[in-house]
Amino acid sequence: MEEGAPDQIFRRVMSAFATGVTVVSATGAGGRMAGITVNSLTSVSLNPRLLLWCLGDQSERYDFFAAAETWGVTMLGAADEAQARRFARAESEAIEPSEAEMFANVPVLQTGVAHIACRTHDRRQAGDHLLIIGEVLDLKVKPGPALTFFRGSYGRADDPREPSGS
Numbered sequence: 182m183e184e185g186a187p188d189q190i191f192r193r194v195m196s197a198f199a200t201g202v203t204v205v206s207a208t209g210a211g212g213r214m215a216g217i218t219v220n221s222l223t224s225v226s227l228n229p230r231l232l233l234w235c236l237g238d239q240s241e242r243y244d245f246f247a248a249a250e251t252w253g254v255t256m257l258g259a260a261d262e263a264q265a266r267r268f269a270r271a272e273s274e275a276i277e278p279s280e281a282e283m284f285a286n287v288p289v290l291q292t293g294v295a296h297i298a299c300r301t302h303d304r305r306q307a308g309d310h311l312l313i314i315g316e317v318l319d320l321k322v323k324p325g326p327a328l329t330f331f332r333g334s335y336g337r338a339d340d341p342r343e344p345s346g347s
C-alpha cells in the first residue's frame with residue numbers, strides 16, 4: 182500500500198504516467214498572447230476530430246483560457262524545457278509576436294514538434310478542473326525528439342523515425 186495523504190498518493194501515481202509536454206496558447210483582449218504549460222492533453226474523438234485539456238480552477242490564468250474560443254497547442258521538443266518551465270509561471274506567460282506564429286488564425290510557438298489549432302467545442306467542470314474540449318481546425322507535425330514529463334522530471338523521447346536523434 183502506498184504511503185501518504187490520499188491526494189499525495191494520487192499525484193505520485195499519476196506522475197508515473199509519462200506524458201509529453203505542451204504549451205496551450207491564445208489571444209486575449211487587446212491582442213495580448215499568453216501560454217500555459219499543460220500535460221493533460223488527450224485525444225478524444227477521430228470523427229469529428231476532438232481533443233481536450235484540463236485547466237485548474239486555481240490558475241491565475243483561469244479566466245483567460247476558460248474564455249478562449251480558439252487556442253493553439255505546441256507540443257514541445259526535447260530542446261524546449263526552458264519554455265515548459267517559463268509557461269508554468271504566470272509572470273512569464275506572455276508570448277511575444279517574434280516567438281509566435283499564426284496557425285489557422287491561432288497563435289502557436291515557433292518551437293516544438295507539432296502544432297494544433299482548435300476551436301472550443303465544449304467545456305465541462307470536473308472537480309477542481311475545467312475540461313476544455315477543442316475541435317481541430319488545423320494541425321502539422323515536424324521531426325525531432327519530444328520533451329517528456331515523468332515522475333515530476335523532464336526528459337526526452339527520441340524520434341523513432343530518426344534513430345540518430347537531433
Ligand SMILES: Cc1cc2nc3c(=O)[nH]c(=O)nc-3n(C[C@H](O)[C@H](O)[C@H](O)COP(=O)(O)O)c2cc1C
Nearest residue numbers: 218219220221235236237240241242269270271330
Ligand atoms: C509539466 C507540467 C504540466 C502541467 N499541466 C497542467 C495542466 O494540464 N493543466 C493545468 O491547469 N495546469 C498544468 N500545469 C500547471 C500550470 O502550467 C501552472 O504552473 C499553474 O497553472 C500555476 O500557475 P498559474 O496560477 O499562474 O496559472 C502544468 C505544469 C507543468 C510543469
